[in-house]
Amino acid sequence: MPNSVEIATNWLVTAGLRPTRQRLALAELLVGDGNHRHVTAESLFESAKDRGAAVSLATVYNTLRAFCDAGVLQEITVDGSKSYFDTNTHDHPHFYHENEARLSDAPSEELVIKQLPTAPDGFEIASVDVVIRLRKV
Numbered sequence: 001m002p003n004s005v006e007i008a009t010n011w012l013v014t015a016g017l018r019p020t021r022q023r024l025a026l027a028e029l030l031v032g033d034g035n036h037r038h039v040t041a042e043s044l045f046e047s048a049k050d051r052g053a054a055v056s057l058a059t060v061y062n063t064l065r066a067f068c069d070a071g072v073l074q075e076i077t078v079d080g081s082k083s084y085f086d087t088n089t090h091d092h093p094h095f096y097h098e099n100e101a102r103l104s105d106a107p108s109e110e111l112v113i114k115q116l117p118t119a120p121d122g123f124e125i126a127s128v129d130v131v132i133r134l135r136k137v
């Protein structure tokens, strides 16, 4: 079984990113246990601080952007401003837990999209984000 540093290093190298110490520290928190997760810049920053990594929130933000640009992270925006970053880059729907401001995966197999509106002239549909907002009953 590869350890978390090996997994994180592989993930970076596969994405064409040089495994710097800071990138490695954040990649380890993101994918080191082999599981997918959803983070915000703030939550990842807190996890890094807890682990004793010397990173600033700005560095976390820039690194998350670099991971997105490299295609190994997917950004999901909720409320037009709050960004979540998902290590699962395949298309899948999300639940947004309004009470906790938390994002989780929704079962893809239960989602059926029968038809999409036609894109206006000169445009094509780049992607479809499905965020289902949840409220406690």
Ligand SMILES: [Zn+2]
Residues within 6 Å of the ligand: 038, 086, 088, 092, 094, 104, 105
């Ligand atoms: Zn997800």
